[in-house]
Amino acid sequence: MTDIDLKKLVDLVAENKTVNEISTEMGVPLKNLYQYFTFLKNEGMEFKRFYYSNGDISYRLKKGLAVKKQLPKEQVIITKPEELELKILLLSDLHIGSIFERLDLIEKAYEYASHEDIHAVIVAGDLVDGINIGHPKKHTTHKDQIDYFLDNYPLDKNILTYALLGDHDFDSLKNAGLDIEKIIESYRHDIVSLGYRQGILRIKNDEIFVSHNLEENVGFEPINLNRIKKECLVLEGHTHFMSLQEGSGFKKVHLPSLSNLYTSINPHVQPGMVKMTIEFTKNNGCISNVIFEQFLVDPEIVKMNEFNISLWRGRNTKTTEIENEVEPSKVLKK
Ligand SMILES: [Mn+2]
Incomplete structure (x- = not known):
């Protein structure tokens, strides 16, 4: 598990790099990268994930208490x-x-x-x-x-x-x-x-x-x-x-x-x-x-x-601000 630089991995996450960018930059296949994140979780670091329409993922280190699980x-x-x-x-x-x-x-x-x-x-x-x-x-x-x-x-x-x-x-x-x-x-x-x-x-x-x-x-x-x-x-x-x-x-x-x-x-x-x-x-x-x-x-x-x-009929047609439509870096700063 220590054959890659885990500090570098954490730094790249902090820089808002996506999983495909990190994979390329560190020369680590996705499946291996996922295992390193699991290793870090066991080390007390938990990450929130953001999923993008192009199939990419970005991570953010969770620093607060875990949000209570809700259904659905x-x-x-x-x-x-x-x-x-x-x-x-x-x-x-x-x-x-x-x-x-x-x-x-x-x-x-x-x-x-x-x-x-x-x-x-x-x-x-x-x-x-x-x-x-x-x-x-x-x-x-x-x-x-x-x-x-x-x-x-x-x-x-x-x-x-x-x-x-x-x-x-x-x-x-x-x-x-x-x-x-x-x-x-x-x-x-x-x-x-x-x-x-x-x-x-x-x-x-x-x-x-x-x-x-x-x-x-x-x-x-x-x-x-x-x-x-x-x-x-x-x-x-x-x-x-x-x-x-x-x-x-x-x-x-x-x-x-x-x-x-x-x-x-x-x-x-x-x-x-x-x-x-x-x-x-x-x-x-x-x-x-x-x-x-x-x-x-x-x-x-x-x-x-x-x-x-x-699904058009009966829906609110007023112009409103549209959510979940931002670049990765903007989401991470929220
Ligand atoms: Mn069934």
Whole structure:
């Protein structure tokens, strides 16, 4: 752990350098850099992370007391003022570690994102399959399954994955005391946790609600649709097939699973993914329109469906100052 200059690393962080800049300047690969930050955390230094729309990350040394964890968890994508369109790839229910996993298709989805200039992926729950629940397994322990996930999940320096945790991800905490959220936060900074069951992704002055329906009562807050903005967009995992649900005050899109689960039982359920293109209003940074493109992924990527959701009606159209739209150095000075 001492084969790099840790003081230099801390100095570069203090200079507001991003993770890709530090990686280049110190000649250290991202995965190794993440481990050095974990080492520093064990040394009593804790860092807050800022995630950018170009896939980069910056850090700030936390000097105060940790903020009390709140539900639902919120994360922010920082965009540039001129970015009025943002593309995000939507995945769900990967069930890694089960015999129905399709790591090859997940890899293919990330290659697609890279090729399409997409820097953000949302996973709407069930990254891993769990051990005490679910389906036939490749591993016998939660630790082995989570290590397998950490080692095999795609890592692209220009892509950040915003991951909600579902009932299958909760299995390791529930039954083995292993919190996959904390492990991901420690070992994969490119995978950004939206918490368990429900999370909010804030972009400019708007937000997207991501949820995964937990069937059993596991002690989490009930899904709270009052918390979310009027006419908010909700992305939900767990159902394994794509559908659109219009609710009072929200528009919910159920996402397909990118795995082989249930494909043999129901021919309408096939491994899939969704490309989401969000359009923002220039005057108040709200989502005006969202284009959804649904793809089958196996054996080839084929577009199956496309539809628009307009969120303009009923929204505040007043010109306001737009949040989360600043350069890294300005965020760090706040
Ligand atoms: Mn589920």
